[in-house]
């Protein structure tokens with residue numbers, strides 16, 4: 197198979213055999229309207245000017261590319277640079293996509309936004325752009341996640357969003373996404389569904405990728421300024437896959453740049469307690485696209501486990517499936533233990549508290565750096581900041597000490 201370098205999807209929304217649009221008939225008109233609006237707007241320079249203006253003046257882009265000197269010395273090998281998405285307004289990369297999609301919603305004449313959220317980061321970013329654009333906002337969140345992430349629920353409500361608790365299933369991201377889709381079916385006229393990661397039915401995986409690509413476009417310019425050459429490796433964590441694709445997509449044609457996507461290894465890949473959809477999943481359909489899914493032997497979807505709520509989605513974006521199949525990106529895993537360790541190491545070494553999701557990427561970067569030469573370069577995506585995870589880490593460490 198030839199190496200896939202990011203030129204998908206095909207006209208039907210397939211990345212190889214992955215992706216597509218497996219949705220109920222009633223949603224097809226809404227998805228076609230979205231596709232049309234997107235096809236139209238993506239070719240308008242004024243649309244991108246508006247997107248970039250908000251990213252600059254409101255989100256605070258470009259995010260810095262920081263040479264982590266102490267972390268480099270600690271790992272003892274390649275130079276480690278950090279792409280600081282944690283410094284964005286609202287504290288993660290999610291806002292890049294929300295800014296783009298709310299502009300799309302506005303141009304489509306929609307007045308109401310719905311979204312799903314797991315850890316609450318996408319919900320907060322969505323509620324934020326809804327406040328900015330004066331749109332009505334409803335966020336679906338699983339009951340279990342609401343309990344785990346009360347602070348983000350409070351933030352969303354303060355921002356004016358209605359948070360709807362979802363008690364179906366295990367009350368996590370998958371169930372919240374089902375409810376959001378159900379809402380969309382009933383209100384497609386005035387409602388825009390603002391999907392938070394590179395999964396879901398076509399054209400969402402492409403739309404989200406295009407709005408997150410700013411991460412990699414900036415990183416490429418910045419590393420050329422710092423080092424006058426491209427990096428040897430890129431590392432990012434993967435939940436649905438949007439921050440990883442955002443960083444990596446602009447580098448896909450640069451075949452000397454090696455890439456590592458880090459899935460949530462949970463308690464270890466030998467048990468069921470993980471969320472490594474690509475490493476351990478099987479092909480199936482969830483939320484409108486063909487992808488790798490965590491399934492039991494009967495084909496029932498199993499809930500993922502990860503210490504980080506943002507990584508425990510049982511599927512992954514379809515473009516990642518093709519990138520894995522074609523060998524362009526390596527898919528690895530970091531366990532809960534390794535992530536918590538990396539969380540502490542980066543905090544102590546550089547004074548940067550990363551999100552637990554991003555800590556998975558840091559954990560792999562530390563292993564990788566040791567195997568490389570001092571003149572080689574790694575860029576790690578710090579997808580978000582870790583304030584939201586302090587109590588989780590504290591409880592984990594207290595448990596581990598017993």
Ligand SMILES: *Cc1c(COP(=O)(O)O)cnc(C)c1O
Pocket residue numbers: 288289290315317318392393394433434435436437438439440506507551553554579580581
């Ligand atoms: C949501 C989230 C992720 C996982 O989502 P992707 O779509 O895989 O990027 C990773 N890091 C942070 C900080 C998040 O909030």
